[in-house]
Amino acid sequence: MSGDEFDTVAVKAAILDLALKRGALAAGVGDPALLEDAAPGQRPTDVLPGTKALIVLGGSAPRAGEWHSPRPELMETVGTADRMNTLGNSIARHIETTYGYYALNVPTATDHADKAFLDFTEAAVAAGVGARSLAGPALHPVHGFMYLAVILTSLPLPPDTPIADPVCPAPSCVEMWDSVGTTPCLSTCPIDAGGCLGGELSGGRVVSRRYDRDRCERRVYHYWVPGYQAALERALNEDDPDRRKMVLYGSFFTRTMWSITYSNVSQGQCFECMRVCPVGSEERALL
Amino acid sequence: MTEPSGPADRGEFAGFHVVDPELYARHRDEVVRMSTSHQVDINEFLPGDVRKRGLSDAEIAERLGLDVRDVTEIRVVAEHDEYGIEEYEASARFKDAAAASYVERGVRNLYEGRPPPTRR
Numbered sequence: 001m002s003g004d005e006f007d008t009v010a011v012k013a014a015i016l017d018l019a020l021k022r023g024a025l026a027a028g029v030g031d032p033a034l035l036e037d038a039a040p041g042q043r044p045t046d047v048l049p050g051t052k053a054l055i056v057l058g059g060s061a062p063r064a065g066e067w068h069s070p071r072p073e074l075m076e077t078v079g080t081a082d083r084m085n086t087l088g089n090s091i092a093r094h095i096e097t098t099y100g101y102y103a104l105n106v107p108t109a110t111d112h113a114d115k116a117f118l119d120f121t122e123a124a125v126a127a128g129v130g131a132r133s134l135a136g137p138a139l140h141p142v143h144g145f146m147y148l149a150v151i152l153t154s155l156p157l158p159p160d161t162p163i164a165d166p167v168c169p170a171p172s173c174v175e176m177w178d179s180v181g182t183t184p185c186l187s188t189c190p191i192d193a194g195g196c197l198g199g200e201l202s203g204g205r206v207v208s209r210r211y212d213r214d215r216c217e218r219r220v221y222h223y224w225v226p227g228y229q230a231a232l233e234r235a236l237n238e239d240d241p242d243r244r245k246m247v248l249y250g251s252f253f254t255r256t257m258w259s260i261t262y263s264n265v266s267q268g269q270c271f272e273c274m275r276v277c278p279v280g281s282e283e284r285a286l287l
Numbered sequence: 288m289t290e291p292s293g294p295a296d297r298g299e300f301a302g303f304h305v306v307d308p309e310l311y312a313r314h315r316d317e318v319v320r321m322s323t324s325h326q327v328d329i330n331e332f333l334p335g336d337v338r339k340r341g342l343s344d345a346e347i348a349e350r351l352g353l354d355v356r357d358v359t360e361i362r363v364v365a366e367h368d369e370y371g372i373e374e375y376e377a378s379a380r381f382k383d384a385a386a387a388s389y390v391e392r393g394v395r396n397l398y399e400g401r402p403p404p405t406r407r
Contacts, residue, residue: 037335039343070390072382113344113359114366122330132332166332188385194377207333211326214369219378230372252375270378272385276393 011099012157015055019091023083025059025143030126031159032152038119044152047117048104053157055091056120056127058138058146060084067275067284076222076269077262081108081147088149101155108267123150128160131167134199134206135185135273136216139167144280145271169201170278177201184276197273219270223252223259231256306360314351315368318361321347324369 016027032044032051044051060083066075088105095103106118121138124130130138130146137145141163173183182190189195191210196219198210217226231253238244247253259266323329323341330340344362348355 037340039340040345041343070386072386076382114363119330132330188388189381194381205332208328209326209331211329212324213326214324214366215374217366218370218374219381222375222378222382226367227372227375229367230375234372270382272382272389275386275389 006099008157011155015091015095015157018094019055019057019087022087022090023059024057024087024149025061025146026129026140027055027057028127028129028160029157030054030056030123030128032126034126034162035119035122038122042116042118044118047106048102048152048154050102050154051152052154053152053159054123054127055151055153055157056124056129057084057087057091057149057151058124058129058140058143059087060147061143061145061280062271064284064286067271068286072270072272075271075275077259077265079265079267079269081267082264084147084149088151091149092151092153095151095153095155099155101153103151103153103155106150106152118150118152120148120150124148125162126159128163131163133168133185133277133279134173134183134209135168135189135197135277136211137274139277139279141167142280143283144277145274166205167279168277169204169206172278174201174204184278185273188276189273216270219272220268222269223256224263224266224269225260227252228256228260304356304360306357306364310353310357311361311364314353314358314361315365317351318347318358319365319369321350322362324362324366 012029016029019027030053032054035044035054040046044054060080062075062078062080066078069075085105085108092103092105095101106120106123108120111117121130121132121136124138125132129148130140133139138148140146169177169183177183183201186197186199189197191198191212196212196216199206200208221227231247235244235247235253238247259269319325321342322344326341328337328339330338342350344358345355347353347362348358351358353361
């Protein structure tokens, strides 16, 4: 069946409606051409030749209670990204079996070079599911931070457009910048004081940004593969068997091994720039 | 250039590709600078002619005249090598302090990057 033989608008609506009924909070279709300025190897057509549309699903953010807990360790262990991944796989299968077009759910893991297969933030922007943020994640105007799934397909679907009005900076962040020269995310994780984020606002818009991705990875994967490698190196370099034992049996290494074991709930281990973000904060404020 | 004839020629030690430590030391800084490790105005809110995306490993290899596999290895090792084990302790202190600040003051958090000792 070719795209000329069915109503692509109706097919798109049916697919997005299915995703929303199965748990997505937001869904949209992006034009893959908008990601063609990505580095070679990370373009939609590098992953699926003949890609005509990218479907982006957002949802499964942490619960309000989890944001509200005073123990950041809780957020380190209740990741729900796998729910969006499962939904993405389901929608991809639905497209192939129902319409007969190629579809794949872009893996959230990394390739052989430890790189993402695709920039999920740019995909969300292209599909109008989120907008760029100073902190980094794509933000939905209502829901704020969400986990994402991206499905690439050769099914020709009419694309949505990126969100017209910037979601970030929020009005309260502009006020804060004008008053004290920082924003909640920048003040929480300042790149010039041991954090990951830097940037400037002017005229209510972000005009520059700096981001230390390596430090961010240390925090997001605090008790995970990078920490495991660092602690193992320390242990291997330790000549004293008693001191080596303290490293390998100690709390950091033990906690890291548990996180790797339960990797599906340990994918995100730092949310502090998002915890203070006003976008979506109303959904995190309950009684 | 002649084709590599064996594992050692391909830079493979103990059965898999490992970058030579001297090559790593010589190119680490420039590979990190050209990659996405430290991002300045990359894929952000700025006009297209201002935005600066990081380079792929193949693009870095072409600029530096290196084998792409060596660039990949240099970058991956450097990303893990950028911060030592001490950064994880700092991360625990940071998160404890930031979360405590949020509980006290909500999104009007003004935590200023001065974490107290970790509670963990």
